[in-house]
Amino acid sequence: MTYRPLTLITVVSLAGLAVFLGVLQSLFTPTAARALTGDGHGPGYLSSDGWWLGAYHFDDGALGFCLHPGKKAPTGIGYRYADASEVGGWTPEQSAVFAYIARTWAGSGDRMTAAAGQLATWMHAGLPEAEARDRARRAGADADAVYARALEMVAEASSRASTGVRAAVVVELAETGPGRVRVELTVDRITGPELLPAGAHPVSVTLDGADFDDGGSTATIRSGTDVAIRPTGTEASVAVSAAATAGDLPYGNRITVALPTTDAQAVLIAQPSTASARAEAHVTGPSPLPFQPRVGTQTSLAEAHPGADIADHLTVSVDAGDGLLPTWGVRSGDDGFTPVAAVVESTLHGPFADPIVRTAGPPDGSPTVCTVETVIDGVGEYTTPTCTLPADGYYVWTERIDPARTETEGGGMRLRPWTSEFGIATEITRATTPAIPLLDAGPALAQTRLADTGADTLPPALWGSGAGAAGVLLMVAGRVRARRARRPRGRRAALEGAFLDPAAIGRPGRRPRVTGRQNLRPRRARSTWVAR
Known part of the structure; x- marks a missing residue:
């Protein structure tokens, strides 16, 4: 409840005290441990019969709503600040509603808001609806509006309090x-x-x-x-x-609650x-930074023969340019971080008849032998699968890395593309067929088709020169038909094991001259050879 002003002197004294304390207001807070006094009314309504509905004012400038409608008003009474734990009996949810009212409406300068807020505080503290309507009449012509606003405040505080x-x-x-x-x-x-x-x-x-x-x-x-x-x-x-x-x-x-030093209303500050x-x-x-792989390459053979298998040796590094990750990227996996995997596509171009000239890329329509792939997962040394050289000519490797070959979740978006130039010297292989040496008997015999063997060229075992080679050639070119061993007659020497005179090669109709004899069991033999 509230009371009429006591005397004009009291009002003047309190007003002067309020002015003085207003100067010191910035030095104090509502939670400061100091004595204070309720020095009058804040915004609100004073009824024609002297009853107050609205906020109360303290000598430190604080405003608040009364919590106990049946007790003496705060005006002229000493107070001290306390928290909710000293009030007692409130659940955290009840305190939450009071806290919402205090910070939302208790400090308002609007009198209707202050009057409705005071009424809502009493209602949440347990004031029956009929008494709440009766106290709303202190607002005079605004009584209905104040009461309706108080109901809205209670509903809002009950749903928005935290x-x-x-x-x-x-x-x-x-x-x-x-x-x-x-x-x-x-x-x-x-x-x-x-x-x-x-x-x-x-x-x-x-x-x-x-x-x-x-x-x-x-x-x-x-x-x-x-x-x-x-x-x-x-x-x-x-x-x-x-x-x-x-x-x-x-x-x-x-x-924060202002507790009175005597039996009076506590005030919600x-x-x-x-x-x-x-x-x-x-x-x-x-790291979300992109990384740029570099691949240095060198062919496994600079000189080779057709039919040889060659590979490319890869040396992988990372470019440390601006905005780039200066190391090989990783991706997240079930076992932690693992390196990003990339695919190097290596293409062997050729054969070319002329020496290869270095350019940015391979000539349009240039021949290729094969394309092989090598999976790399960091800096280091790698070797590609092999390709077989099909013919004479010049060959060269090129390499490329396409980020699209690596999935996004595998780190492909952070992998920069890379393509090698065409015609790098360390990538070139020259393939040549080895020359076949001619026999001492001359080119005619080397090119002769051997009648009985059906061969167009000589096998490598027969390459060379000298009497030994010619003797072997004679044994291959001629067809020796030996009969059962007979006792030698006359001065004919056994051919078995004898060395043949190379001079006799290529002279049809003439028997080979024996240049040496072996202490072997003699037998009769006839040799026949044909030269075309």
């Missing part, structure tokens, strides 16, 4: 390019948790291992919105942390938004 607020930080690294950070705020309302919409409150965020677009590691962002971040690490994997703090949030069940929320997040992932 016991606290929580923050959650989301840090994500992109497959390529900038990542993002987002801070979500969730209010624990007494009706259930509520994720606040994007942009609800400013949040201070400090990064470790990354920067914002302006190059700094600290920024104030709006809650619930994605903000780009760029990892600063240059390793294959990077670690980024974010710490977020949001203060002065209008949530929670924290209240207008409480500013003081709730805060903090959170941190840490993420480790592959």
Whole structure:
């Protein structure tokens, strides 16, 4: 309840005290441990019969609503500040409703809002509806509007009141390019948790291992919105942390109560938004920076014969240019980080009749022998599968890496393409057929078709010169028909084991002259040879 002003002197004295304390208001807060006095009314209505409906004012400038409608009004009474624990008997949810009323309407300068807020406070404290309607009449012509507004306030406070607020930080690294950070705020309302919409409150965020677009590691962002971040690490994997703090949030069940030093109404003090929320997040992932492979190559044979198998030796490195990862990239897997795999396509071009000239790419329509593939997963040495040289001529290898051959989840988006030039000296192989040596008997015999063997050329075993080679040739070219051994007659010597005179080769109708004899069992033999 309330009372009429005592005397004009009292009113003047209290007004002077209020002016004096207004100068010192900035030095004190409602929660300061000091004595204070209820020095009068704030915004509200004074009825024609002297009853007050609205906020009360204290000598430190604070405003508040009375909590016990049946007790003495605060005017002229000493007070001290306390928290909800000293009031006692309130659940966290009840305190949450009082806290919502205090921070939302208790400090208002509008008298209708103040009157309705006072009435809503009494109603939440247990004032019956009939008494609430009766007290609303103190607002005179605005009684119905004040009562209706009080009902709205009770309903709103009961649904919007909260016991606290929580923050959650989301840090994500992109497959390529900038990542993002987002801070979500969730209010624990007494009706259930509520994720606040994007942009609800400013949040201070400090990064470790990354920067914002302006190059700094600290920024104030709006809650619930994605903000780009760029990892600063240059390793294959990077670690980024974010710490977020949001203060002065209008949530929670924290209240401040002015307790009287005598039997009077306790006052619910207008409480500013003081709730805060903090959170941190840490993420480790592959660096989103692209990496540029380089491949140095050298053919396995610079000189070869047709039919030879050749391969290409690959030396893989990484380009450390601006904006590039100076090491081989990795991807995330079930067992941690594994290197990105790339495919090197190696093509053997040729044969070319003329020496190969270095150009940016192979000539249009140039012949190729084969294309082979080599999987690489980091810097180092590799060898391609082989290709077979089909004929005489010049051959050269070229290589290329196509990022499309590597899947996106395998790191393909961070893999840069690479293509070698055409005609690099270390990649060229010259294939030539070895010359066949001619026999001492002359080219005519070397080109002669051997009647009995059906061969067009001599086998390698018969290449060479001299008497031994000619003797062997004679044995191959001639068809020796031996009969059963007979005793030698006359002066004919056995041919078996004898050395033949090379001079006799190619002279048809003449028997070969024996140049040496062996102590062998003689037998009669006849030899026949044909030369064409």
